[in-house]
Amino acid sequence: MSWRCTFGLHQPYLTSVTRKGAGLRALCEGCATPLERSESGRWSPAAPLATR
Numbered sequence: 850m851s852w853r854c855t856f857g858l859h860q861p862y863l864t865s866v867t868r869k870g871a872g873l874r875a876l877c878e879g880c881a882t883p884l885e886r887s888e889s890g891r892w893s894p895a896a897p898l899a900t901r
């Protein structure tokens with residue numbers, strides 16, 4: 850895990866970027882957390898697909 854991930858500053862792994870509807874999804878380069886790109890252009894952790 851990167852120190853950036855610890856502070857919530859996730860960076861998308863460029864080869865994992867995919868289009869999902871009108872938005873973009875990717876995995877974090879440092880910790881593999883699923884990310885979504887907001888309308889403002891900032892990457893943030895994605896909501897889980899299912900609850901346990």
